[in-house]
Amino acid sequence: MAGNLSIDLGKVAISPKGAYSSATTYERLDLVSYNNGAYLSIKDGNTNHAVTDGAWWFCVVSAAEALAAAANANAAKEQALQMANVANTAAGNANTQAAAASAAAAAATTAASEAQTAKEETISATELCQALIDAASQVTSLGLLPSGMTVEYPEELTLGNLAEIFIRAKLQPEYSLPNIMYLSDNNAVSVAPDGRISINHEGVSVIHVIPTGNTQLYKTISIRVKCAGISLVNNRNTAMILSSGNFLLN
Numbered sequence: 001m002a003g004n005l006s007i008d009l010g011k012v013a014i015s016p017k018g019a020y021s022s023a024t025t026y027e028r029l030d031l032v033s034y035n036n037g038a039y040l041s042i043k044d045g046n047t048n049h050a051v052t053d054g055a056w057w058f059c060v061v062s063a064a065e066a067l068a069a070a071a072n073a074n075a076a077k078e079q080a081l082q083m084a085n086v087a088n089t090a091a092g093n094a095n096t097q098a099a100a101a102s103a104a105a106a107a108a109t110t111a112a113s114e115a116q117t118a119k120e121e122t123i124s125a126t127e128l129c130q131a132l133i134d135a136a137s138q139v140t141s142l143g144l145l146p147s148g149m150t151v152e153y154p155e156e157l158t159l160g161n162l163a164e165i166f167i168r169a170k171l172q173p174e175y176s177l178p179n180i181m182y183l184s185d186n187n188a189v190s191v192a193p194d195g196r197i198s199i200n201h202e203g204v205s206v207i208h209v210i211p212t213g214n215t216q217l218y219k220t221i222s223i224r225v226k227c228a229g230i231s232l233v234n235n236r237n238t239a240m241i242l243s244s245g246n247f248l249l250n
């Protein structure tokens with residue numbers, strides 16, 4: 001029967017020992033930390049030997065390497081944040097530009113619609129003007145425009161007169177279009193479009209009588225409005241109003 005073979009391999013696993021202490025005795029494969037670095041003891045009975053002593057310690061990670069790695073990690077983090085900010089800014093700009101493009105497209109559509117409407121209105125106005133020109137040409141060719149005008153009107157009116165009074169304008173030739181315009185200062189009298197006179201108060205009014213078919217024929221007239229009165233003649237000194245409404249002169 002064969003016997004059991006036993007081989008002592010010694011310590012084969014790394015043993016973390018925390019922060020380095022010069023008062024502690026370390027065995028082989030003990031791992032300590034010192035000044036942001038990591039060091040592995042390579043001998044037993046390792047007491048009060050500085051971690052920088054290569055005869056007793058193996059530098060797994062130096063402080064400089066750890067700091068450099070941390071700095072690189074921070075730099076990579078900052079760069080990633082910057083890239084994220086750039087991406088966010090680009091996305092925001094893209095959204096803004098998209099909104100601006102959409103607004104510009106809407107404005108262009110509105111402008112095109114307004115331009116089309118303006119074009120249609122211009123065409124309508126042009127057609128109307130042409131129709132008026134054609135109508136005016138026909139009136140001229142038919143001899144319907146006046147060549148003369150006479151005006152009949154009262155030069156003087158009495159305040160309180162209730163009768164219907166008109167300004168009568170007659171155009172020559174008689175078959176001319178009878179389009180007359182009356183422009184009054186509306187002082188003593190006012191004049192309606194048909195020439196009817198309305199008495200306002202005592203005074204004088206100036207009225208322009210204008211044939212619209214030939215404005216060069218216009219005439220300016222004046223009408224005076226005065227208060228009613230009685231003139232005594234033949235040595236009569238007084239006048240009395242009787243109950244019958246008649247006057248008695250003395």
